[in-house]
Amino acid sequence: MAIEGADIVKAAAFLGAGISMGLGAIGPGVGEGMVAAKACEAIGKNPKEAGLLTRTMLVGQAVSESTGIYSLVIALLLLFVV
Amino acid sequence: MMDLDIQAWVKVAAFTGGGIAMGLGAVGAAIGEGYTASQANLAVSRNPKISGDIFKNMLVGQAVAESASIFALVVAILLLFLDKGNPNLLKAAALFGAGVSMGFGAIGSGVGSGFPGGQACLGISRQPAVSNKLTTNMLIGSAVCQTPAIFSMVVALMLLFMDFSNAPLHPTWAALVGAGLSTGLAAIGSGYGGGMAAGASCEGVARQPEVVGNITTIMLVGQAVAQTPSIFGLLVSFILMFKTFPESMQLQSAMALLSAGLCTGLGGIGPGVGNGMAAEGAVRWVARNVTHAADLMRTMLVGQAVSQSTAIYAMVVSLVLIFVL
Numbered sequence: 001m002a003i004e005g006a007d008i009v010k011a012a013a014f015l016g017a018g019i020s021m022g023l024g025a026i027g028p029g030v031g032e033g034m035v036a037a038k039a040c041e042a043i044g045k046n047p048k049e050a051g052l053l054t055r056t057m058l059v060g061q062a063v064s065e066s067t068g069i070y071s072l073v074i075a076l077l078l079l080f081v082v
Numbered sequence: 083m084m085d086l087d088i089q090a091w092v093k094v095a096a097f098t099g100g101g102i103a104m105g106l107g108a109v110g111a112a113i114g115e116g117y118t119a120s121q122a123n124l125a126v127s128r129n130p131k132i133s134g135d136i137f138k139n140m141l142v143g144q145a146v147a148e149s150a151s152i153f154a155l156v157v158a159i160l161l162l163f164l165d166k167g168n169p170n171l172l173k174a175a176a177l178f179g180a181g182v183s184m185g186f187g188a189i190g191s192g193v194g195s196g197f198p199g200g201q202a203c204l205g206i207s208r209q210p211a212v213s214n215k216l217t218t219n220m221l222i223g224s225a226v227c228q229t230p231a232i233f234s235m236v237v238a239l240m241l242l243f244m245d246f247s248n249a250p251l252h253p254t255w256a257a258l259v260g261a262g263l264s265t266g267l268a269a270i271g272s273g274y275g276g277g278m279a280a281g282a283s284c285e286g287v288a289r290q291p292e293v294v295g296n297i298t299t300i301m302l303v304g305q306a307v308a309q310t311p312s313i314f315g316l317l318v319s320f321i322l323m324f325k326t327f328p329e330s331m332q333l334q335s336a337m338a339l340l341s342a343g344l345c346t347g348l349g350g351i352g353p354g355v356g357n358g359m360a361a362e363g364a365v366r367w368v369a370r371n372v373t374h375a376a377d378l379m380r381t382m383l384v385g386q387a388v389s390q391s392t393a394i395y396a397m398v399v400s401l402v403l404i405f406v407l
Contacts, residue, residue, distance in 0.1 A: 011337035014403060018341030021399040022267075022348025025392035029271070029311075029349075033356020036385020037363025040378050044367025047374040054381055061388040068392040075345075075399045079407060 099181020107154020187234020194277020275358020349396020
């Protein structure tokens with residue numbers, strides 16, 4: 001297998017993109033699930049506030065999502081820009 | 083001389099793969115069964131008079147959790163003793179991929195299946211009259227937990243038995259290892275998450291046996307959504323196994339395919355666990371407040387959909403790596 005400088009750099013960028021998005025997806029997935037579990041608990045305890053609780057859940061999850069989006073941005077930069 | 087080298091490499095891959103399959107494959111089931119046994123001990127200490135029922139339920143629950151590592155044992159034995167046929171280097175990659183897929187894939191299902199077993203034992207000590215309902219609910223929940231391990235076994239068996247000898251070695255070797263990584267890693271989260279939902283449902287049935295129908299329904303919906311990341315993993319594995327890739331001696335085309343498998347695999351772990359957590363919360367509170375089961379189901383599904391998003395990003399990056407680059 002012929003390995004040249006440009007080739008190995010591209011190969012590392014592709015591998016890095018996969019690792020970035022793959023590992024970066026773990027945290028938001030777990031964190032957002034935790035939020036949803038607690039939102040269900042809160043709705044079970046106080047169903048009258050279901051609307052408010054769902055809204056709070058979504059805002060919290062959106063913030064937790066941000067690190068996943070950073071991973072996606074870095075992965076796309078590694079694939080298409082660098 | 084060259085023939086001998088290839089034969090040796092195929093054996094190296096098969097034996098390493100077999101070791102990985104059984105070594106990692108033993109982790110999950112052992113932890114899960116240990117959890118079941120620990121909760122069974124707690125249950126017997128609370129209600130020693132029905133220790134026979136608890137003991138029986140513990141063994142049934144552990145038997146289901148064991149199946150994940152039995153799949154791993156079967157794949158490991160096949161890797162050790164199967165006739166390697168016409169040896170070539172792609173066969174070596176496929177055998178190694180099969181071991182990786184089954185080894186990682188058995189972890190989540192093994193741990194997850196332990197939760198319903200343990201909670202059902204505790205439930206029997208609390209409500210001996212509904213032990214049949216509890217055992218049934220436990221069996222449904224832990225059977226669904228096994229699905230990701232079964233996906234991994236399917237991918238492992240396909241890698242073992244399919245004939246890849248006509249494909250070009252570069253970059254197909256990376257596609258086959260990637261196929262194993264994708265389903266194997268993604269199964270960890272889904273198996274564990276499905277177990278969390280099933281454990282909460284057994285606890286809930288013991289608390290409110292009269293609403294067992296509602297509890298089992300929301301458990302199954304929650305588990306089904308928690309299964310999605312491992313289905314993404316399976317999808318990427320199938321693409322990597324069945325697509326024909328043009329021959330390329332460049333390292334980057336191989337790394338793109340390996341990275342595609344790694345990305346969907348790792349990316350599925352978090353959303354699988356997260357979806358299971360959301361389902362656990364919803365199932366637990368349906369058992370406590372069944373009049374608001376519809377609200378809880380809706381919030382659970384919205385929360386799970388958001389938690390799913392990063393698995394979808396990971397799959398998109400994988401598909402870009404496979405089809406665009």
